[in-house]
Amino acid sequence: MSIDLAGGTIYVKGRGGAHIALLTLVSLWALAWALAWALAFTGNSAVAKEPAGTSGNVPKALAVETFLADIARSVAGDRLVVESLIPVGVDPHGFEPTPKDAKKVAACDILIVNGAGFEEFLNKLLANVGGKRSVIVAAAGLAPRGARPDEDGRHETDPHFWLDPNHVIKYVQNIRDGLVSADPGGAPGYARNAESYIAKLRALDAWIRGQVVQVPEKDRLLVTNHESLGYFADRYGFTIVGTIVPSVSTGASPSAKQLVAIIDAVKKTGARAIFLETGTNPKLARQIAQETGIKVVEGLYTHSVSGPGGDAPTYIDMIRFNTRAVVGALR
Numbered sequence: 001m002s003i004d005l006a007g008g009t010i011y012v013k014g015r016g017g018a019h020i021a022l023l024t025l026v027s028l029w030a031l032a033w034a035l036a037w038a039l040a041f042t043g044n045s046a047v048a049k050e051p052a053g054t055s056g057n058v059p060k061a062l063a064v065e066t067f068l069a070d071i072a073r074s075v076a077g078d079r080l081v082v083e084s085l086i087p088v089g090v091d092p093h094g095f096e097p098t099p100k101d102a103k104k105v106a107a108c109d110i111l112i113v114n115g116a117g118f119e120e121f122l123n124k125l126l127a128n129v130g131g132k133r134s135v136i137v138a139a140a141g142l143a144p145r146g147a148r149p150d151e152d153g154r155h156e157t158d159p160h161f162w163l164d165p166n167h168v169i170k171y172v173q174n175i176r177d178g179l180v181s182a183d184p185g186g187a188p189g190y191a192r193n194a195e196s197y198i199a200k201l202r203a204l205d206a207w208i209r210g211q212v213v214q215v216p217e218k219d220r221l222l223v224t225n226h227e228s229l230g231y232f233a234d235r236y237g238f239t240i241v242g243t244i245v246p247s248v249s250t251g252a253s254p255s256a257k258q259l260v261a262i263i264d265a266v267k268k269t270g271a272r273a274i275f276l277e278t279g280t281n282p283k284l285a286r287q288i289a290q291e292t293g294i295k296v297v298e299g300l301y302t303h304s305v306s307g308p309g310g311d312a313p314t315y316i317d318m319i320r321f322n323t324r325a326v327v328g329a330l331r
């Protein structure tokens with residue numbers, strides 16, 4: 001008997017008896033899951049229905065991703081505690097909230113999301129959670145770059161705005177405005193904190209420009225795991241030669257034909273390195289490297305900060321780490 005979980009569908013192959021036993025297990029699991037979801041909201045609905053900040057306490061803020069929580073903390077200062085929903089090191093593209101996560105969302109007064117379609121689970125989760133809270137969409141108002149069409153010719157929206165710190169200035173302004181409207185008493189502090197963090201982002205941009213000039217223009221070629229570094233590339237004069245996963249998300253895998261195409265693109269352009277984010281299986285990248293002689297650079301912090309003792313505990317550290325990795329491999 002074998003079980004294949006590909007594509008979220010459970011396929012069971014085997015003889016009759018094993019079949020039924022397994023399906024019973026699956027049904028029991030589904031029932032337990034549904035019960036856990038139902039329990040997660042018992043006794044919480046009253047709290048969730050309160051408008052943000054009316055409980056007399058300082059509102060509770062929750063940012064979906066770790067890097068977004070870090071950016072939001074820089075704006076919130078000491079006035080608010082901002083937690084992150086997705087743990088450090090977990091890929092937000094494939095994130096599936098548990099009942100415990102739903103409980104966290106139900107209990108928050110302010111939810112900060114990236115937006116631009118990045119949080120694929122969000123609409124369903126918010127519908128399940130019910131209640132009222134302020135939702136701040138960090139990327140609101142930013143114009144998406146034209147991602148390449150997928151296999152079916154559909155243009156996907158590239159949600160990875162944060163990998164260009166200049167776009168994060170807009171994130172900070174949106175977060176500041178959202179916090180001010182949910183908690184007007186904190187307005188002067190939020191404005192001050194936002195201003196000082198924006199100054200740090202401008203300094204980061206200048207630092208990146210200073211690093212990137214070390215790479216000859218003809219070598220500013222990137223191959224990445226999925227289409228994640230587009231905004232970074234656009235801003236700092238790099239070209240995305242190709243991606244292993246032909247998507248702005250990480251869920252898909254390339255066909256044999258697409259692998260051949262990326263190998264051809266590497267050979268044709270002379271691209272010198274493939275950059276993989278933390279948590280990526282390097283198998284396909286190594287296969288491409290074997291065929292082409294390209295370097296594989298692993299461990300970029302694109303979708304999560306590191307732990308507190310790691311290489312990139314803050315958003316600004318993430319961008320600095322990635323810039324050093326890119327410039328180090330291509331100069």
Ligand SMILES: [Zn+2]
Nearest residue numbers: 093228248249
């Ligand atoms: Zn991504």
